[in-house]
Amino acid sequence: MKFATMKNDLKDGSLLLVSRDLSKAFSLAAIAPTMQHLLDHWQTLEPVIQPMYDALNGGELEACFDFHSEQMMAPLPRSYQWCDGSAFLNHGELLQKAFSLPPQDDFETIPLMYQGASDCFLGANDPIELPDERHGIDFEGEYAVVVDEVPMGCTAEQALSHIRLVMLVNDVSLRGFIQREIKGGFGFLQAKPSSSFSPVAVTPDELGDQWCDGRVCLPLNVTWNQQWFGEANGDEMNFTFGELIAHTALTRKLTTGTIIGSGTVSNKNTERGSSCIAEKRALEMIATGQAQTDFMKFGDRIHMESINDAGESIFGAIDQVVISGGNQLAK
Amino acid sequence: MKFATMKNDLKDGSLLLVSRDLSKAFSLAAIAPTMQHLLDHWQTLEPVIQPMYDALNGGELEACFDFHSEQMMAPLPRSYQWCDGSAFLNHGELLQKAFSLPPQDDFETIPLMYQGASDCFLGANDPIELPDERHGIDFEGEYAVVVDEVPMGCTAEQALSHIRLVMLVNDVSLRGFIQREIKGGFGFLQAKPSSSFSPVAVTPDELGDQWCDGRVCLPLNVTWNQQWFGEANGDEMNFTFGELIAHTALTRKLTTGTIIGSGTVSNKNTERGSSCIAEKRALEMIATGQAQTDFMKFGDRIHMESINDAGESIFGAIDQVVISGGNQLAK
Numbered sequence: 001m002k003f004a005t006m007k008n009d010l011k012d013g014s015l016l017l018v019s020r021d022l023s024k025a026f027s028l029a030a031i032a033p034t035m036q037h038l039l040d041h042w043q044t045l046e047p048v049i050q051p052m053y054d055a056l057n058g059g060e061l062e063a064c065f066d067f068h069s070e071q072m073m074a075p076l077p078r079s080y081q082w083c084d085g086s087a088f089l090n091h092g093e094l095l096q097k098a099f100s101l102p103p104q105d106d107f108e109t110i111p112l113m114y115q116g117a118s119d120c121f122l123g124a125n126d127p128i129e130l131p132d133e134r135h136g137i138d139f140e141g142e143y144a145v146v147v148d149e150v151p152m153g154c155t156a157e158q159a160l161s162h163i164r165l166v167m168l169v170n171d172v173s174l175r176g177f178i179q180r181e182i183k184g185g186f187g188f189l190q191a192k193p194s195s196s197f198s199p200v201a202v203t204p205d206e207l208g209d210q211w212c213d214g215r216v217c218l219p220l221n222v223t224w225n226q227q228w229f230g231e232a233n234g235d236e237m238n239f240t241f242g243e244l245i246a247h248t249a250l251t252r253k254l255t256t257g258t259i260i261g262s263g264t265v266s267n268k269n270t271e272r273g274s275s276c277i278a279e280k281r282a283l284e285m286i287a288t289g290q291a292q293t294d295f296m297k298f299g300d301r302i303h304m305e306s307i308n309d310a311g312e313s314i315f316g317a318i319d320q321v322v323i324s325g326g327n328q329l330a331k
Numbered sequence: 332m333k334f335a336t337m338k339n340d341l342k343d344g345s346l347l348l349v350s351r352d353l354s355k356a357f358s359l360a361a362i363a364p365t366m367q368h369l370l371d372h373w374q375t376l377e378p379v380i381q382p383m384y385d386a387l388n389g390g391e392l393e394a395c396f397d398f399h400s401e402q403m404m405a406p407l408p409r410s411y412q413w414c415d416g417s418a419f420l421n422h423g424e425l426l427q428k429a430f431s432l433p434p435q436d437d438f439e440t441i442p443l444m445y446q447g448a449s450d451c452f453l454g455a456n457d458p459i460e461l462p463d464e465r466h467g468i469d470f471e472g473e474y475a476v477v478v479d480e481v482p483m484g485c486t487a488e489q490a491l492s493h494i495r496l497v498m499l500v501n502d503v504s505l506r507g508f509i510q511r512e513i514k515g516g517f518g519f520l521q522a523k524p525s526s527s528f529s530p531v532a533v534t535p536d537e538l539g540d541q542w543c544d545g546r547v548c549l550p551l552n553v554t555w556n557q558q559w560f561g562e563a564n565g566d567e568m569n570f571t572f573g574e575l576i577a578h579t580a581l582t583r584k585l586t587t588g589t590i591i592g593s594g595t596v597s598n599k600n601t602e603r604g605s606s607c608i609a610e611k612r613a614l615e616m617i618a619t620g621q622a623q624t625d626f627m628k629f630g631d632r633i634h635m636e637s638i639n640d641a642g643e644s645i646f647g648a649i650d651q652v653v654i655s656g657g658n659q660l661a662k
Contacts, residue, residue, distance in 0.1 A: 011371070011586070040342070078411045078586060080450035083520065104515060114517040115446040119411035119586040131484050131582060153462050153657035174582055184435060186445040187518020189414065193583040251462060251505055252524040255342070255409060255450040326484035 001053045002200040003028075003165070005035050005073045007123070012036060013073040017049060018200050019056045022316050025067040026056050035076050035201070039256045042148055042164060069199035069316050074121035075167060076146065076257060082118035082195065083248050084142070084171060084261035085111050087239040088232075091266035091279055098282035111239040111247050114187045116171075118259065122196035124318045128172055128302075129325030130193060136175030137296040137322055139224070141275030141304045143216040143234050144169045144261040145241050146201060150254040159245035160214050166207065168198035168220070168304055168315045169261055175278055175295060198304075199316035210308060214240030218306040218314065220265045222275055225301055229280075230273030232265045275304075298324045332384045333531045334359075334496070336366050336404045338454070343367060344404040348380060349531050350387045353647050356398040357387050366407050366532070370587045373479055373495060400530035400647050405452035406498060407477065407588060413449035413526070414579050415473070415502060415592035416442050418570040419563075422597035422610055429613035442570040442578050445518045447502075449590065453527035455649045459503055459633075460656030461524060467506030468627040468653055470555070472606030472635045474547040474565050475500045475592040476572050477532060481585040490576035491545050497538065499529035499551070499635055499646045500592055506609055506626060529635075530647035541639060545571030549637040549645065551596045553606055556632055560611075561604030563596045606635075629655045 002020060005013035006027075012034040016025040032038040032045055055061040086092055089108065096103065104112065122128065130137060146165040154162070177191035204211045210218045216234040223229055239247075244260050265275045274280045281291035296302070305317040333351060336344035337358075343365040347356040363369040363376055386392040417423055420439065427434065435443065453459065461468055477496040485493070508522035535542045541549045547565040554560055570578075575591050596606045605611045612622035627633070636648040 080409045080411060081448060086517070106511075110511075112515050112517050113520050115448055115520055115523075117412060117446055117583065118449075119589055120584060129483070135582065151657075152460070177582075180437075180441075182516030184443050185513030185516055185518070186417070186443050187516070189444050189446055189579060190582050248520060251466065251508075251521050252448065253451060258450055326482075 001049060002202045002206060003035065003038065003075060004067070004200045005075050005077055006071055007073050011078060013077050016067070017053055017056060018067050020206070022067055022200065022313060024056060024064045026052065026061055026064045036079070036257050039146065039148060039164060070125040072125070072199045073123045074197035075165070075201035076121065076197070076259065078120055079118040079257050079259055080255055081258040082116040082261070083113055083258065084116050084263060085113045085239060085244045086263035087111055087237050087244060088263055088266040089238045090236065090268050091264045094266070094279055094282040094286070098285040108238070111244055113244065113247060116188070116192055116261070117194065120194050122194050122320070124196065124199040124316060124320070126196065126320060127323045128196065128320050129323050130174070131324075131326035133297055134176065138173045138175050138277045139296070139302045140171035140173055140264045141220045141222050141230070142169040142171050142262050142264060143167070143220070144197070144259050147245060147254060147258050147260065148256045150245060150249045150258070152249055152251065152253045154246055154249045156240065156242035156246040159242040159249070162245065163204060163241060165201040166204055166211070166216060167201045168306060168318055170196040170302060170304055170318050170320065171261065172196065173276070173278070196318055196320060198318055202314060206314065214242040216306070218308060219272075220275055221305050221307055222273070223303040228273065230275050232267040232272045232275050234262065234265055236267050237262055296322050298322055332380060333533045333537060334366065334369065334406060335398070335531045336406050336408055337402055338404050342409060344408050347398070348384055348387060349398050351537070353398055353531065353644060355387060355395045357383065357392055357395045367410070367588050370477065370479060370495060401456040403456070403530045404454045405528035406496070406532035407528075407590065408452055410449040410452070410588050410590055411586055412589040413447040413592070414444055414589065415447045415594060416444045416570060416575045417594035418442055418568050418575060419594055419597040420569045421567065421599050422595045425597070425610055425613040425617070429616040439569070442575055444575065444578060447519070447523055447592070448525065451525050453525050453651070455527060455530040455647060455651070457527065457651060458654045459527065459651050460654050461505070462655075462657035464628055465507065469504045469506050469608045470553075470627070470633045470635075471502040471504055471595045472551045472553050472561070473500040473502050473593045473595060474498070474551070475528070475590050478576060478585060478589050478591065479587045481576055481580045481589070483580055483582065483584045485577055485580045487571065487573035487577040490573040490580070493576065494535055494572060496532040497535055497542070497547060498532045499637060499649055501527040501633060501635055501649050501651065502592065502595075503527065504607070504609070527649055527651060529649055533645060537645065545573040547637070549639060551606055552636050552638055553604070554634040559604065561606050563598040563603045563606050565593065565596055567598050568593055627653050629653055
């Protein structure tokens with residue numbers, strides 16, 4: 001099944017069921033007003049919604065309407081938790097090599113993860129409003145899953161059964177703050193403004209064989225200002241989503257609606273490009289001693305989408321423009 | 332005004348108005364079912380509730396009932412954001428000295444803050460369920476504020492007007508994970524299980540003169556297994572809550588219900604004791620080269636309360652026992 005959250009006057013929007021081909025939508029407001037409500041009552045609601053989904057795909061559901069991704073908020077417009085990993089070790093290794101950083105102990109056995117801001121996510125076509133180009137504006141293409149309640153001490157294998165939905169993420173990053181915040185050891189606050197999510201969140205079965213061993217085995221197609229930037233595949237993820245969930249839940253339970261991210265999708269084959277500018281710059285530094293590619297400017301456009309072998313867009317597209325914003329009084 | 336959230340079958344509980352002396356409560360369910368709802372509609376609801384509060388304090392509100400803190404969840408049982416500072420520099424300096432850590436650049440001008448888990452907070456009398464004593468179980472006594480929507484780029488002075496409520500926090504910490512997670516640079520995940528909050532959250536005017544320049548100028552009285560442990564005062568906070576909010580909002584807006592913490596309350600005068608075991612151990616190491624005090628064991632009790640000069644408990648007491656828990660299957 002595929003779900004989206006339509007903008008309305010409320011902070012959590014209104015829940016929609018979306019057809020597999022992303023052409024049609026049906027309001028679920030009568031049975032599940034919001035995505036959080038759906039997740040909180042999944043066991044009861046899932047069997048009710050599945051036949052509706054079949055009918056929607058078969059063109060047999062009256063009162064459906066055309067789906068337009070620009071009318072969507074993030075599938076979870078605000079959530080109680082967002083924890084993001086760095087599960088593609090190739091990405092970390094490239095940055096370590098480029099910047100001659102000290103190697104991390106245990107980086108191959110213990111995933112590096114940070115607690116991210118979840119209070120205000122951006123919709124797939126919302127502008128990315130930021131205060132200053134000089135902060136080093138970057139995108140990060142990632143996969144993410146939404147879980148139901150995960151008990152403390154859950155194993156990686158058990159964790160897979162708690163995954164309800166899969167999404168794409170643009171984990172917007174401000175590189176100018178990253179080094180100071182990493183050095184401080186307390187993680188990211190100013191370096192990670194609001195993240196953006198794909199128009200729809202899908203149940204894992206929508207991925208078919210491309211959902212395997214807790215990984216999304218699809219290319220993440222990235223273009224920046226309409227130019228090809230990367231198509232790294234999720235199949236090289238070193239820690240599975242099950243392992244990331246188990247790591248997070250070692251000392252506490254995770255409540256329903258928690259989002260777990262993969263970190264920047266990154267492949268060893270450099271012909272597949274990158275999913276963030278920082279990695280492309282790292283490759284340039286390793287090759288020539290100098291980064292050539294600059295970070296984003298106001299007016300720049302970023303597009304992310306996962307297309308399967310049949311040419312189908314699984315999550316719809318993240319397609320955003322970076323704009324100047326912030327509290328004018330404070331400037 | 333003072334507010335609490337009573338346990339019921341729902342994840343967000345039921346909102347109560349609580350009398351100044353913490354003896355009586357009145358259900359606000361008819362106008363504001365949850366704390367998040369109250370915060371989201373503060374401008375409309377505040378003028379309606381203020382006369383109810385006056386009547387409750389005057390003993391003129393029918394349908395009020397006795398207030399029992401053990402029936403309470405955290406004032407916000409789950410929230411969309413929890414960002415915690417380390418705003419008492421004395422605390423960081425002691426730990427740096429004890430462990431011979433490298434000094435942080437800019438530590439006096441840029442607050443150190445981390446994004447914490449906000450998906451599942453503990454009530455003031457809930458047990459602290461943790462998987463393993465060997466993780467180095469510690470408490471951290473702190474003050475925290477709840478804000479309404481804060482625009483990106485808000486100044487520290489503007490930020491003060493966004494503070495709606497003040498609370499006590501026990502920021503439960505697992506010292507066994509802290510060093511690895513600080514060294515990784517991505518901040519705390521396993522080291523910071525669910526935090527606990529005081530039974531009531533109060534509007535800043537309840538503090539009278541003890542709310543000054545964005546600080547809570549009250550002692551934080553801590554006992555551990557009924558033994559005096561500390562009474563450090565919030566007046567030595569080096570960064571004000573306004574400054575912590577402005578730091579967090581530099582690159583993004585903060586949505587309503589965001590909680591901002593002070594970090595461990597710590598005073599230069601060692602006769603006032605400490606608000607966490609790690610700091611007491613640091614003092615022991617500095618004095619004798621060896622930490623004598625061990626961390627918490629299952630069955631230990633921690634009590635935190637702020638009493639003003641008139642002997643009144645402002646927030647009620649956090650009073651919790653640490654117990655063994657976790658997914659038995661996973662052990």
